[in-house]
Each structure stands twice: as C-alpha cells, then as structure tokens.
Amino acid sequence: MRTPALALLAFLTIASPAFAATVYPLTFDNCGVSVTVSKAPERVVAIKSTATELLLSLGLADRIVGIGFQDGPLPAELAAAGANLKVLADKLPAQEVVLATEPDFIYGGWESNFAADGAGERPTLASLGVATYVAPAACRTVKPPKLGFDHVFGEIAEIGTIFDSEAAATALIDAQKASLAALTPDARGLTAVWYSSGTKAPYVGAGSNAPAMIMDALGLANIFGDVDDGWVSASWEAIVDANPDVIVLVDSAWNSAAQKQKLLAENPITSQLDAVVHQRYLIIPFPASEAGVRNVPATVDLARQLAALDLPK
Numbered sequence: 001m002r003t004p005a006l007a008l009l010a011f012l013t014i015a016s017p018a019f020a021a022t023v024y025p026l027t028f029d030n031c032g033v034s035v036t037v038s039k040a041p042e043r044v045v046a047i048k049s050t051a052t053e054l055l056l057s058l059g060l061a062d063r064i065v066g067i068g069f070q071d072g073p074l075p076a077e078l079a080a081a082g083a084n085l086k087v088l089a090d091k092l093p094a095q096e097v098v099l100a101t102e103p104d105f106i107y108g109g110w111e112s113n114f115a116a117d118g119a120g121e122r123p124t125l126a127s128l129g130v131a132t133y134v135a136p137a138a139c140r141t142v143k144p145p146k147l148g149f150d151h152v153f154g155e156i157a158e159i160g161t162i163f164d165s166e167a168a169a170t171a172l173i174d175a176q177k178a179s180l181a182a183l184t185p186d187a188r189g190l191t192a193v194w195y196s197s198g199t200k201a202p203y204v205g206a207g208s209n210a211p212a213m214i215m216d217a218l219g220l221a222n223i224f225g226d227v228d229d230g231w232v233s234a235s236w237e238a239i240v241d242a243n244p245d246v247i248v249l250v251d252s253a254w255n256s257a258a259q260k261q262k263l264l265a266e267n268p269i270t271s272q273l274d275a276v277v278h279q280r281y282l283i284i285p286f287p288a289s290e291a292g293v294r295n296v297p298a299t300v301d302l303a304r305q306l307a308a309l310d311l312p313k
Contacts, residue, residue: 020166021164022040022161022162022163022164022166024037024038024039024040025037025038025039026161026162028158028162030132030133030134030136031111031134031136031139031141031142032139032141032142033122033132033134033141035126035131035132035133036131037104037105037131037162040162040163040164040165041063041104041105041131041162041163042063042104043063043065043101043102043103043104043105044060044063044064044065044103044104044105044106044107045064045065045066045067045068045088045093045098045101045103045105045106045107045119046064046066046067046068046107047067047068047069047092047093047106047107047108047109047110047113047119048069048070048071048108048109048110048113048135048290049070049071049072049074049109049286049287049290049292050109050135050287050290050291050292050293050294051107051108051109051135052064052067052070052074052082052085053074053075053078053287053292053293053294054107054155054156054159054292054293055107055159055163056074056078056081056082057078057156057168057172057293058156058159058160058163058165058168058169058172059081059165059168060163060165061081061082061085063163064085065086065101065102065103066085066086066087066088066093066097066098066101066103067085067086067087067088068087068088068089068090068091068092068093068098068119069089069090069091069092069093069109069113070087070090070287071252071286071287071290072252072253072285072286072287075287075294075297086101088101092113092118092119093118093119094117094118094119095116095118095119095120095124098119098120099120099128099130103130104129104130104131105130105131105132105133105162106119106120106125106130106131106132106133107132107133107135107159108132108133108134108135108138109135109138109290109292110134110135110138111134111138111139111140111141112140113134114132114134133159133162135155135290135291135292136151136154136155136158136291137151137152137155137209137210137230137290137291138290138291146207146208146212147208147209147210147212147213147230147291148213149176149180149213149217149295149296151291152213152291152292152293152295152296153173153176153177155291155292156169156172156173156293157169157170157173172293176293176296176297179296179297179300180217180296180299183217183299183300183303184303185216185217185218185219186218186219186220186303186306186307187219188219188311189221190219190220190221190245190246190306190311191220191221191222191223191242191243191244191245191246192215192218192220192221192222192223192244192245192246192247192248192282193205193222193223193224193239193242193244193246193247193248194211194215194222194224194248194250195247195248195249195250195260195264196211196231196250196289197250197252197254197255198233198255199263201233201234201235201236202233202234202235202236202239203231203232203233203234204224204231204232204233204234204239205222205224205230205231205248205289206222206224206225206227206228206229206230206231206232207222207224207225207226207227207228207229208228208229208230209229209230209231209290209291210230210289210290210291210295211230211231211248211289212225212230213291213295214284214295214298214299214302215248217299218299218302218303218306220246220248220306223238223239223242223244236267236269236270237269239270239273240269240270240272240273243273243274243275244273244275245274245275245280245311246275246280246281246282246306246309246311247264247273247275247276247280247281247282248281248282248283248284248302249261249281249282249283249284250284250285250286250289251283251284251285251286252285252286253286257281257283261279261281264276278310279310280309280310280311282302282305282306282309283305284298284301284302285298
C-alpha cells in the first residue's frame with residue numbers, strides 16, 4: 001500500500017525547503033504491484049532512456065550498474081554524467097544479463113520490459129530480492145490517467161523519495177515548473193498531427209499520453225485528441241481530411257524526421273497537405289516523446305520552432 005508521504009509526493013506537493021530523510025523500509029504501489037525497498041537502492045539497472053535520464057538528472061549515476069534499450073543519445077547536459085555507463089544490451093537485456101550485475105532495483109520505462117523473455121517478471125525478481133519500478137505513464141496493467149505535467153513531476157518526486165534524493169528531485173521539479181510557467185501557448189487555433197512512426201500506416205499521438213500533453217501546452221489542437229489512448233495507428237486519408245496546420249515529427253534512429261519528411265513529400269496522398277507543401281514541421285527526439293524529464297525542455301524547444309514557422313496570420 002502506498003505510504004501517505006509517498007502518495008503526497010506523487011501528486012506534486014513538495015513545498016517545504018526542509019527535507020527529511022526517507023524512512024525505510026518504504027512500501028508503495030507501482031502499476032498495481034506492491035513494492036518494498038529496505039534502503040535507498042544502490043545497484044540499479046535502467047531500461048529505456050526515460051529511466052536512465054531521470055536517474056542521471058537526480059545525480060544518481062554512481063548507482064547505475066547497467067542500462068539497456070536506450071532510444072537515442074543522452075542530451076548534452078547529461079552526456080558527461082552518463083559517459084561511462086555500462087550498456088547491457090542495445091535492446092531489452094535478458095534476465096540473466098540483468099541479474100549478472102547484481103541489481104537491487106530495476107527501473108523500466110515500459111511495463112513490457114518486465115517479461116520472462118526480457119529483464120524478468122516482477123514477481124520472480126521480487127523473490128530474488130530485486131525491487132522493480134515501471135514508469136507510471138507506461139503502465140498497462142492499471143490504466144493510467146490522462147497524462148499531465150503534474151504526473152511527470154510526480155514520477156520525479158517518487159523516484160526522489162525512493163532514492164532518498166528529495167532535494168535533487170524538488171530542485172528539478174521547481175526548475176521545470178518555472179520553464180512551463182514562462183511558456184505562452186499559441187493562440188491561433190492551429191491544428192496538428194503527431195507523427196511518431198510508420199510508413200504504410202502512420203502511428204500517431206492520440207489523446208492521453210505525452211504527445212497530447214505537449215501539444216496542449218503548445219496550444220495545438222491534436223487532430224486525434226479524441227482517441228483515448230497514448231498512440232494509435234491511423235490512416236493517411238484521415239490526416240489528409242483533417243489537413244493539419246502543423247506536423248510534429250518524432251526523430252529516431254530507426255525512422256528519422258528526414259525520412260518522414262521524404263515520405264510525406266513523395267506520397268501522393270500526403271504531398272499536397274498544406275503543412276507538407278510549406279514545410280511546417282516541428283521536430284522532437286524520440287526520448288523526449290515519452291513521459292520523462294525531457295518533456296518540459298522539449299516543449300519549450302517546440303514552442304520556439306512553432307514561433308519560427310511560416311504560418312498564415
């Protein structure tokens with residue numbers, strides 16, 4: 001059962017400048033699983049960029065004994081801190097590889113990371129004395145609420161409590177809140193589509209996860225915002241019918257923004273879209289497109305890109 005203090009932190013209530021040390025053992029609920037840590041984790045495996053980058057942002061590089069399934073290079077401000085991290089696998093590391101690092105905590109960016117043919121199932125790992133944590137926005141066993149920045153900050157606060165690093169978590173949250181407060185949403189009523197991946201059928205941001213949260217902060221109306229999901233397979237025809245003012249392109253190693261632009265320009269179905277003709281693209285790196293510490297900086301950067309676009313007055 002989640003402790004009162006941890007539940008409070010998970011909903012962004014850090015306000016006091018004084019920080020009491022975390023009291024262990026600490027028990028909390030994570031994605032429908034009760035997790036207990038007897039002390040601040042010291043040997044952590046981080047799977048997915050979102051997990052690695054949050055730990056690095058809290059100054060916990062020395063606790064990380066291995067990483068896997070990184071979605072792209074670290075941002076410049078974290079590159080030095082993460083330069084010597086041990087890469088266990090380019091994709092999802094196998095359980096035996098993970099356990100060889102003798103972890104006491106595994107932080108997964110996706111719930112699917114904890115599978116028998118992956119890092120291991122959560123009950124099995126618990127029986128071996130390894131605590132596990134799934135990024136709350138990626139939970140599927142228990143459907144998470146529509147993502148907001150408060151939920152992102154709640155994850156930062158929760159990890160800060162688990163690792164007895166509340167001061168660092170609070171400083172990070174306060175800085176990101178200040179950045180958000182300085183952001184003015186575009187007021188022109190622009191529409192947008194979030195093109196994440198796919199060629200034959202586009203995989204797009206829908207109405208309940210990071211794409212929706214970021215587009216809302218920018219003042220962009222998501223053409224698939226009424227779909228109650230994080231991402232969804234759509235059709236090019238639906239995008240053409242909506243004719244969005246702006247296209248957000250997710251830049252990844254396996255499907256770059258440049259490849260997406262080429263496809264949109266060459267596809268006879270999409271080549272006449274106003275956003276394609278006038279190159280009205282916003283570009284976001286893949287690791288910033290999922291819930292995590294990069295969401296706020298990416299939103300600020302996208303706002304700058306949006307302001308620079310050639311759009312009708």
